[in-house]
Amino acid sequence: MKFSGNWITEMTGGLDVTTKELAQLVTKKTAEAEGVESVGEHLTMVCAARIEQVEQIEGSHNRKAVVETKLYGTRTVVCGAPNCRPGIMTAYVPAGCVLDGRRIEKAVIAGVESDGMLASGAELGLNRETAGILELNAEPGTAIPGCGPDSIIEIDNKSLTHRPDLWGHHGMAREVAAILGRPLRDPVDLSLLPEGEGAIGVNIEDYALCPRYSALVFENVTVAPSPLWLQYRLEAVGLNPINNIVDVTNYVMAEIAQPMHAFDAATLNGGTIYVRRARAGERMVALDGEDYALDEQALVIADGEGAVAIAGVIGGLNTGVTEKTTRIVLESANFQAGSVRKTSSRLKLRTDASMRFEKAQDPHNTLRGLARAVALLRQVSPGIRLVGGVADDKGELVPAPPIDLPLDWLRRKLGRSVPSEQVRSILESLSFGVAEVKAGEFQVTIPSWRATKDVSIKDDLVEEVGRMVGYDTIAPEPPLVPSSPPPENPERNYLHQVRLACAAQGFTEVSNYSFVNQAQIAELSLPEADHVKVLNPISSDQGLLRTSLMPGILRSVRDNSRHLDNFRLFELGHEIHKRAGDLPNERLHLAAAVYSKAGDGQAGLFEAKRLAECLLKNAKVRQTEAKAWEHPARAYEVVWRQQAVGRIAELHPNLATGRAAVLDLDLTLVQEMGSEAVKYQPLQRYPSSAFDLSVLAAERQPVVEIEDLLASYAGPQLQGIEFVRQYVGPPLAAGQKSVSFRLRVASSQKTLSAEEITAIRAQVIAGMEKSGYELRV
Amino acid sequence: MSAANLESLESLEQDALQRIQSAAALADLEAVRVELLGRKGKLAGLSKDMGQLTPEERASRGKLLNRAKQALEEALEQRKSAFEDTALHTRLQAEWVDLTVPAPGVRPGSLHPVTLVQREIEDLFVSMGFTVLSGPEVETEHHNFDALNIPGDHPARDMQDTFWLEGGYLLRTHTSPVQIRGMRKLGPPLRMIAPGRVFRNEELDASHEHTFYQIEGMMVDREISVSHLIYYMKTMLEGLFRREVTVRLRPGYFPFVEPGFELEIQCLLCGGKGCPVCKQSGWLEQLGCGLVHPNVLRMSGIDPEEWMGWAFGLGLTRLVMMRYGIDDIRHLQGGDLRFLRQF
Known part of the structure; x- marks a missing residue:
């Protein structure tokens, strides 16, 4: 929202500080000023001048004009404007004056020296008129009436969200007056409101949606451009001057935050204005030229025939003020904030009016708006006449309790x-x-x-x-409160440990979006129906919430493989799973990847396994059926304390060039399983002995299975079993491997004798042979 | 001992010493040792007839022989250790290593910059008696808006571009819903912070992200004032920036606090004189905060006549960017290890 320093000053009778200082004070005490901008500085040099003589320059569309400026004497300028003719009063800009950042210099144009220039309203920043030079009603040498330099304070709209009164200059002037200890002048004179019955009927269907609708009828209206001072002021606060009638409504809005609308009375059907919900299928072409489809939730202003305005948002095109208008109905109403907000957002149409109504405007302000408009219309449309009194329909306005x-x-x-x-x-x-x-x-x-x-x-x-x-003026001070350790959050601590462990193993933390798209999940064969849908995604690319961290990890692997030959990365994030009738089930997962452009991928898988072991003591893996996106022969479950808590797999080679091993752990599950209490085991008192055994097995027989079998035969005196090596190749038959283990045995009662150790060894060998294994002894 | 024998002992010794000195290898020394000191060596030969001597002669001959034996043994030992020194030296020289070759093995990875700064803030508040809470990314309208005093038609809902989900849920637009969860879980008095990922429906560019991080904080107790709020905010910011900071509050509007503030610190670069970083204002916006709105307390079952509170919400992402001078917000969710490995 832009505030004119001049406008505020008019209502506070002056300022004791510069506009810049004022902006800082307002920021500290009221709302955030984003900046101060000077406008119209050039207007101190521009003056009114009479064109004395005009002469067409041969071979050019330009004309040579001699002007009497009084202030700068008689000057000769070159001018291309079609309305440049002798006798009119226009605006003269001397050389040295800066217009819109451009310094005006003496220059030779079409062979004629031009000393300064004659300017249009747009060139002077007074309005948007570019068709010709200004035609003024002023004495040569005087400033353009009512148009001087101004300072515009730009206030952040967000900081005005809760302040309906600050959407007009008078509200801001009240703040300024309070801050500076100055008086406040009210621009509104309520005594201007006519007495008597309104010349038009008003019928409000629901006072909850429209607490008040006030209107006045005027006749003998002349529609014309506003005086320059009015256009300039609107322009300075970012409003577009249109014509005197519309400009007055906008001026009142900018001054006292009361949005208004003028209807051409001749275009309204019947003598009553209805404020009602739109009918199903009702349409209206608005002032912006768009044809809006309305529904029963939208509130409209209607005549006997149909909608003539969308309440609090925009007027209709067919009932607006045009050059032919001679009689107007001036609306000054109050609409419920929520209703306007909803309609405006449904139509995707935010207007200066809707922005104000959304903030909950004061229903007492409608009459003030009309009174202010009466004063202004009399100035800008001479001869205008009021018809009847104020039409004013309102619900019960309950004063707020003290x-x-x-x-x-x-x-x-x-x-x-x-x-x-x-x-x-x-x-x-x-x-x-x-x-x-x-x-x-x-x-x-x-x-x-x-x-x-x-x-x-x-x-x-x-x-x-x-x-x-x-x-x-408030000094920072600690409160006097009991000091106690805060309730612990074991999950947070655990997550941080996980992060540190991953980093220690060489993995770098990445953070991917919670959004995924159809292509991403299709690639990993994740069913779309399992995903929570975003109803208003930024792009269709982000229409679903992830049920797995893998799509993001896959993206990270691919992106990074363009720059790096080897890397390790991990992410901690939520999987979001649909749950009927409740918030989705969010499960915290760790996903990690080890990528290598070259090699057979084995090392990466073992690194992933090592990471799992670092995080979960004594974690095991077991081969499992590969998912579609996994290498068909390289997919494993991570088993911890007899529960599957995650997966390790190599990405299917179709998905990425190079080899990527991935680990995915359900940390929510791990957390739920809790930690096992540590219980001390007495140290071994008697010495242990070790012996080695080599087992012949099928090449794809998992080592862990052979190990478990060995352990089962070794009995209670087995202290530990250690994988030593495995071997494939001659003299072994194809498809066979030899796996060597070291078994360590001991007794808690005594030192085992050589005979006892041999007996255990024989017992293991016999057991293994019974299970169909050959041992290489 | 006869004079001849004596002479021959002396010359034997001289000759042997000479050979020891000039030995070229350990083997030469061994040869000398065997020849002179061995069981059948020359010195042993000279003591063969000792039995025939008088006790006096025996004592004096023994003395002489012993001296010669000692002298030779000493010389041998010296020479041997010289040879060993040389051998060791040669071996060690051969073991030269070029340690400028990169060491094998994995280097530690790194943590995400958001994790790093978040952890710092968590530690700071935990040390002041705050608990760290987490909440879900998918929230109900109730937690994200209504319970925070943002009813359905409230204009504040415009300030937040919400991602709506099927089932009437939404992606939380701020970490403030964790305030509600925290109040209901802990009850008063309480001190909590809640870091987390939040979402706003915004187009992505160098300074806008639809996914970013916030930290929420709240304290509820019997006597809580603006003065206490300023104290905690100043303490946090000084901990973060590791220097003294000047803070100021200005009015700010957040429906869940009353009064609400925007908290700024005096620009750390220009000290308040105005520079490009603070856009010439001298102040840097840090966070939104305020005294907890009585409606918010009430809706979470806390009696506002009995309890008071303050709350703040901090843009963690923005803070991270400031800390490390990151000029493009997209790096943070971009997953590019060339960026992430710098932290």
């Missing part, structure tokens, strides 16, 4: 005390009513423009007092 403000409570909230007289003067400067009902407690009444949503409880008043005394 707030009890205990001053000690205020002190406790702020963390500093503010003298009661200062509290009073701050609140009063912001138009709150203050009464001391009992010692140490104020009863505060809320001005209507702050009562719609912004202020309703005592906490809201803490802000009013706090910001005005200045938050920088």
